[in-house]
Amino acid sequence: NAGVTQTPKFQVLKTGQSMTLQCAQDMNHNSMYWYRQDPGMGLRLIYYSASEGTTDKGEVPNGYNVSRLNKREFSLRLESAAPSQTSVYFCASQRQGGQPQHFGDGTRLSIL
């Protein structure tokens, strides 16, 4: 009963390096989301995918790209990491609008 799985759990990058965060869900959910969590700011939506084959920008998309590879997988890419992208990143999935979202355990990313 895995739910939402994120890899890696921890990562340290140097400024300018690139990286892809992986997310997979096994609940046959239609929608998937990427958030970042910073102290005192709650969760902010980076990108989302309402259904397989579609992606849309959220509140803070700059510096990120996403790929909805198939119904199960939704990856987040940092092309040129910056210290301001140091954060905890959460992936979530949802069966349909209005339903609760299910979250992974997060990726803790530090950029030096």
Next chain:
Amino acid sequence: GNSVTQMEGPVTLSEEAFLTINCTYTATGYPSLFWYVQYPGEGLQLLLKATKADDKGSNKGFEATYRKETTSFHLEKGSVQVSDSAVYFCALSGNQGGKLIFGQGTELSVKP
């Protein structure tokens, strides 16, 4: 646009004390409302939800009532335990598909 405001933390209580965490929202239409809980080092877990006015969500001794007249969804528990120490997030899902808008989170610390 839609927004959620939570009382600021941290909140520190003694075991068996009564808990209230205030949450108010701004939204058009009739949003669904949620409380999520985040334990240290983990992702967010759904605690309870309410989908229409006057609904009461409940789980694990926690309750919250959807009050449209005061645009509020306050979280309450009659007797907290040390194991309730966590960060609590209020969220709404409005007329923007399945996207969630989160409050900034309230950290609760329960002392024995």
